[in-house]
Amino acid sequence: MPFTPEAVRQSFPALNQTVNNEPVYFFDGPGGSQVPSAVLEKMTAYLGHFNSNLGGAFFSSAETVSVVEQARASAQALLGAPSADNIVFGANMTSLTFQLSRAISRDWQAGDEIIVTALDHYSNVSSWQQAAEDKGVIVHQVRVNEADCTLDYEHLFSLLSNKTRLVAVTYASNTTGSLVGVKRIIDAAHLMGAQVYVDAVHYAPHALVDVQALGCDFLACSAYKFFGPHVGIAYVAPQWLQTLRPYKVEPATEQGPGRFETGTQSFEALAGLVAAVEYLAQWGDKGASLRQRLIQSYAQYQQHEAVLSQHFLYCLSQYSNIKLYGIDEPSRISERTPTFAIRIDGVTPGDVASHLGRLNMCVWNGHFYALGLCKQLGVLEEGGVIRIGLMHYNTVEEIDQLFEALGPFLQR
Numbered sequence: 001m002p003f004t005p006e007a008v009r010q011s012f013p014a015l016n017q018t019v020n021n022e023p024v025y026f027f028d029g030p031g032g033s034q035v036p037s038a039v040l041e042k043m044t045a046y047l048g049h050f051n052s053n054l055g056g057a058f059f060s061s062a063e064t065v066s067v068v069e070q071a072r073a074s075a076q077a078l079l080g081a082p083s084a085d086n087i088v089f090g091a092n093m094t095s096l097t098f099q100l101s102r103a104i105s106r107d108w109q110a111g112d113e114i115i116v117t118a119l120d121h122y123s124n125v126s127s128w129q130q131a132a133e134d135k136g137v138i139v140h141q142v143r144v145n146e147a148d149c150t151l152d153y154e155h156l157f158s159l160l161s162n163k164t165r166l167v168a169v170t171y172a173s174n175t176t177g178s179l180v181g182v183k184r185i186i187d188a189a190h191l192m193g194a195q196v197y198v199d200a201v202h203y204a205p206h207a208l209v210d211v212q213a214l215g216c217d218f219l220a221c222s223a224y225k226f227f228g229p230h231v232g233i234a235y236v237a238p239q240w241l242q243t244l245r246p247y248k249v250e251p252a253t254e255q256g257p258g259r260f261e262t263g264t265q266s267f268e269a270l271a272g273l274v275a276a277v278e279y280l281a282q283w284g285d286k287g288a289s290l291r292q293r294l295i296q297s298y299a300q301y302q303q304h305e306a307v308l309s310q311h312f313l314y315c316l317s318q319y320s321n322i323k324l325y326g327i328d329e330p331s332r333i334s335e336r337t338p339t340f341a342i343r344i345d346g347v348t349p350g351d352v353a354s355h356l357g358r359l360n361m362c363v364w365n366g367h368f369y370a371l372g373l374c375k376q377l378g379v380l381e382e383g384g385v386i387r388i389g390l391m392h393y394n395t396v397e398e399i400d401q402l403f404e405a406l407g408p409f410l411q412r
């Protein structure tokens with residue numbers, strides 16, 4: 001059976017509810033996606049029957065060990081990691097990044113340099129800026145091309161040198177949807193002996209990560225952005241798994257990803273993660289490997305998301321007073337996710353979001369922690385932007401409803 005949004009929508013309780021007897025519209029995916037029943041059921045089953053900890057000589061502890069192993073295998077398939085041992089779990093992407101940044105920066109020296117970008121969510125900027133401050137390391141920030149909100153690669157490459165220790169870069173902007181050619185950046189950084197830390201939080205719900213093809217050193221994402229619960233996932237490349245010295249409670253684990261994990265994990269979230277990856281893979285050939293099924297399924301999501309983007313851009317082009325920040329050419333849709341940052345002349349993003357909220361239409365307004373971008377675009381002090389984030393469960397009809405709802409503010 002091929003993927004259709006209608007087919008998946010049935011499995012999301014949130015999409016089928018009414019609020020005040022009216023339907024609901026979720027255009028807030030980049031802030032957090034909705035969750036299918038299979039994920040909810042796995043989480044309830046774990047907490048209801050097996051809630052325990054690791055290492056006990058009884059059934060529920062054995063089940064907990066098995067949940068963690070399954071979750072690592074699922075995340076390995078999702079990210080294309082060489083081994084489940086390369087997968088580290090944590091509370092969320094931000095906490096994992098702060099934690100990893102402490103270990104990664106241990107041997108930085110005063111005068112070393114690092115590169116962050118203005119396109120990034122500040123979880124992948126502040127962590128590094130603060131580590132750099134502790135060590136007297138110089139921080140460069142790469143600009144954005146304002147015309148289409150893509151990363152200014154020339155600027156980035158001009159900043160790279162043999163003093164660069166790390167490049168921290170997003171795979172996709174959570175605000176404008178711009179994709180970043182991180183492979184080019186990784187190759188260039190490695191030539192200079194620098195490591196690369198990739199933020200794939202916004203990328204992962206829309207395109208399949210392949211850490212081995214990228215050759216990145218570290219990559220982080222967050223399951224609540226791809227139809228799962230709140231849990232952060234980091235990939236640590238094999239060469240850094242044993243050589244980095246993470247900050248740990250004694251007696252510290254000597255081997256494997258546990259070296260990077262602190263405290264007790266959210267096992268119910270890991271149970272949900274397994275179901276979320278299985279949900280994502282459901283459109284692949286039965287009997288194929290999980291990775292293969294993910295490849296096949298993502299191809300279908302991308303086809304549908306391209307249709308959504310085309311339709312959104314078409315609707316947008318009908319009005320003269322909407323400004324889009326990001327790629328607007330239909331021919332360049334493969335360079336973006338279906339996440340759109342807009343402002344409407346004569347009305348603040350906050351007022352637009354409140355108007356839509358009253359109609360059960362969920363959109364976010366503000367800066368979304370993309371501070372560098374919003375500062376460069378000059379919108380930070382002006383209420384930021386309205387973000388309309390489409391997911392594979394959204395439909396063309398919902399986009400039409402959205403533009404109808406925006407009607408009072410729009411001019412042809």
Ligand SMILES: Cc1ncc(COP(=O)(O)O)c(C=O)c1O
Pocket residue numbers: 030031092093094095121123124170172173174199201202221222232
């Ligand atoms: C692109 C991007 N990176 C990082 C984060 C932070 O993720 P988390 O909430 O898991 O810390 C977000 C959250 O919105 C994001 O959109």
